[in-house]
Amino acid sequence: MKTFSLKESRITDGFWANRQKINAENTIPAVYNRFKETGRFDALKCEKKETPSHVFWDSDAAKWLESAAYLLSRKEDKQIRAWYDEAVEDICKNQREDGYFNSYFQVYAPEKIFTARHDHELYCAGHLFEAAVAGKKYLNDDRLLKFSEKYVDYIYERFVEKQDTAFLTPGHQEIELALLKLYELTGKEKYKELSSYFLEKRANNEKDLNDDILERWGGIDITLTGTPIRKQTEAFGHAVRAMYLYIAMADMARITGDEELRKVTERLFESVTENKMYITGGIGSTNHAERFTVPYHLPNETSYAETCAAVGLAFFCDRMQKLTGEAKYGHVFERVLYNGILSGISLDGESFFYVNHMEFQTSCDLLLKDGRANPNRQKVFNTSCCPPNISRFIEQLPSFIWYADEEKNELILSQYISSSLSNDFVDASITSSFPQSGKVCVKVNSKGKNITLKLRIPHWCDKKFENAKDGYLVYEGVFNGEEICVDFDMRVRRTFANAHAWENTGKTAVTYGPIVLCAEGQDNDVNLGRIAIGCTKDAVVEKTDDDFAIRVTIPAYTIKNAKSLYTFDSPEYEEHSLRMVPYFTWSNRGVNDMRIWFSFKR
Ligand code: FUB
Numbered sequence: 001m002k003t004f005s006l007k008e009s010r011i012t013d014g015f016w017a018n019r020q021k022i023n024a025e026n027t028i029p030a031v032y033n034r035f036k037e038t039g040r041f042d043a044l045k046c047e048k049k050e051t052p053s054h055v056f057w058d059s060d061a062a063k064w065l066e067s068a069a070y071l072l073s074r075k076e077d078k079q080i081r082a083w084y085d086e087a088v089e090d091i092c093k094n095q096r097e098d099g100y101f102n103s104y105f106q107v108y109a110p111e112k113i114f115t116a117r118h119d120h121e122l123y124c125a126g127h128l129f130e131a132a133v134a135g136k137k138y139l140n141d142d143r144l145l146k147f148s149e150k151y152v153d154y155i156y157e158r159f160v161e162k163q164d165t166a167f168l169t170p171g172h173q174e175i176e177l178a179l180l181k182l183y184e185l186t187g188k189e190k191y192k193e194l195s196s197y198f199l200e201k202r203a204n205n206e207k208d209l210n211d212d213i214l215e216r217w218g219g220i221d222i223t224l225t226g227t228p229i230r231k232q233t234e235a236f237g238h239a240v241r242a243m244y245l246y247i248a249m250a251d252m253a254r255i256t257g258d259e260e261l262r263k264v265t266e267r268l269f270e271s272v273t274e275n276k277m278y279i280t281g282g283i284g285s286t287n288h289a290e291r292f293t294v295p296y297h298l299p300n301e302t303s304y305a306e307t308c309a310a311v312g313l314a315f316f317c318d319r320m321q322k323l324t325g326e327a328k329y330g331h332v333f334e335r336v337l338y339n340g341i342l343s344g345i346s347l348d349g350e351s352f353f354y355v356n357h358m359e360f361q362t363s364c365d366l367l368l369k370d371g372r373a374n375p376n377r378q379k380v381f382n383t384s385c386c387p388p389n390i391s392r393f394i395e396q397l398p399s400f401i402w403y404a405d406e407e408k409n410e411l412i413l414s415q416y417i418s419s420s421l422s423n424d425f426v427d428a429s430i431t432s433s434f435p436q437s438g439k440v441c442v443k444v445n446s447k448g449k450n451i452t453l454k455l456r457i458p459h460w461c462d463k464k465f466e467n468a469k470d471g472y473l474v475y476e477g478v479f480n481g482e483e484i485c486v487d488f489d490m491r492v493r494r495t496f497a498n499a500h501a502w503e504n505t506g507k508t509a510v511t512y513g514p515i516v517l518c519a520e521g522q523d524n525d526v527n528l529g530r531i532a533i534g535c536t537k538d539a540v541v542e543k544t545d546d547d548f549a550i551r552v553t554i555p556a557y558t559i560k561n562a563k564s565l566y567t568f569d570s571p572e573y574e575e576h577s578l579r580m581v582p583y584f585t586w587s588n589r590g591v592n593d594m595r596i597w598f599s600f601k602r
């Protein structure tokens with residue numbers, strides 16, 4: 001299947017138009033300013049400073065450049081254009097004659113180039129290549145593309161032809177997927193070949209297997225190097241690295257029609273989403289190596305769920321939907337979009353979570369003190385991968401709405417976001433009230449063609465439709481812009497975890513359509529640990545004009561406090577109303593207690 005470009009698909013209004021406005025007006029300038037203050041952009045000038053830059057700073061700048069390219073194609077902004085141009089010029093000017101570029105290594109440690117597998121050189125290169133593709137596609141700017149071409153030649157020569165590097169595959173995946181983007185833009189086989197080389201060599205060469213990272217992380221294979229990609233059956237290792245790897249595998253399977261690889265990606269997707277994913281779509285259960293652990297290990301208070309991993313999962317869903325056309329990938333995309341990704345950014349768009357907790361008790365500040373928890377969004381981090389990742393994601397959102405197989409005349413609407421689509425194949429518009437209600441209207445003009453139009457039935461919708469098939473509402477015909485309106489019946493529901501998921505067995509979360517709700521201490525004059533959720537049929541949903549979108553009041557109970565810590569008395573319940581807000585909004589009004597999972601009373 002194909003997706004549509006940001007020139008063809010554009011967000012028009014509603015919830016996501018507001019988030020894109022915040023991204024343009026607040027996030028992208030704020031991330032630039034924080035990166036400028038911390039030296040990330042000046043580092044691109046490649047002048048020696050007293051305090052050296054960092055091995056992966058180029059990736060931060062590159063992700064910002066990628067967001068800026070998308071943004072500038074939809075909205076001119078002189079300041080952002082000037083920042084963009086300066087950074088692009090610095091990168092191109094300081095590329096070495098032989099094609100290499102890394103603002104840390106070429107200035108501070110040229111003798112160490114390609115000697116340390118975990119020092120992110122190929123990861124940074126990959127992000128620069130993604131920025132190059134965005135610049136060419138959306139601004140018709142060749143500069144970074146030419147830079148990339150020269151850089152790829154150098155990498156190819158060192159890694160494939162001469163094999164004189166200390167390692168053969170990158171410690172942090174990213175370049176594999178970026179090379180495929182370059183391939184799809186230019187059609188040059190060399191990019192695909194190099195991507196395939198890095199994918200298939202992983203776990204198949206001594207140089208990488210002797211890596212010291214295993215030792216550093218207590219024997220844990222965080223880079224997914226121990227098992228060749230085609231033999232992988234379970235998601236393991238560092239969650240972001242895993243996502244970037246799986247994305248490249250899915251793209252490679254689609255581009256080459258490799259059935260074996262497709263099956264592996266399907267299997268890995270199941271492993272992530274059926275065994276190792278939080279209800280928010282967050283992934284990576286522990287801060288120890290930022291990684292996946294064992295199936296159903298999903299601790300709430302010490303969850304890691306890095307924002308980049310959530311963004312990575314959304315990209316993986318997109319690639320799987322492109323590969324297979326199946327609705328289930330749209331379901332997970334929607335889950336992570338409205339929860340695990342959005343929670344990573346404040347409502348004003350200027351501060352960010354790196355780690356996304358599923359629960360927080362302010363009275364216990366020990367986790368805070370030993371650095372395992374942080375309920376405050378920050379403007380920038382030492383490792384600041386998440387802020388520009390979320391902003392480049394929000395800019396790309398219009399390209400995840402529709403999927404099409406033009407040869408089969410099939411058009412899939414996956415995400416209900418108010419937007420317009422216009423190209424040679426079809427013209428279409430969507431009016432959606434997500435996430436405030438499940439009402440959606442779609443108009444399609446199929447330009448005289450008989451097409452199959454499929455609307456994804458969200459996983460939380462249990463309404464019965466006559467034309468439902470394989471998770472889609474299916475319509476056939478020539479469409480001349482007539483309106484199709486559907487109400488997916490968004491309502492408050494209790495959601496339960498699989499009984500193997502220790503921490504949440506016997507508890508319930510409360511959801512409203514795609515939104516996971518949470519209770520915050522400041523809205524509820526009671527210790528949240530005492531709450532038992534009641535019947536959600538009588539829940540009251542208040543639609544708000546602010547960035548919260550909704551606030552919900554749920555019939556609940558407080559469990560009566562016993563005198564001692566342990567008691568033989570069964571709990572006694574008193575009626576109570578619990579105020580809940582979308583999880584993505586938590587900690588926007590100061591730090592306070594937060595909970596998603598509660599006990600419940602039948
Ligand atoms: O190592 C680069 C990025 O920093 C990773 O993708 C994130 O998990 C964070 O560790």
Ligand code: ZN
Pocket residue numbers: 306307308309354384385386387389
């Ligand atoms: Zn990150």
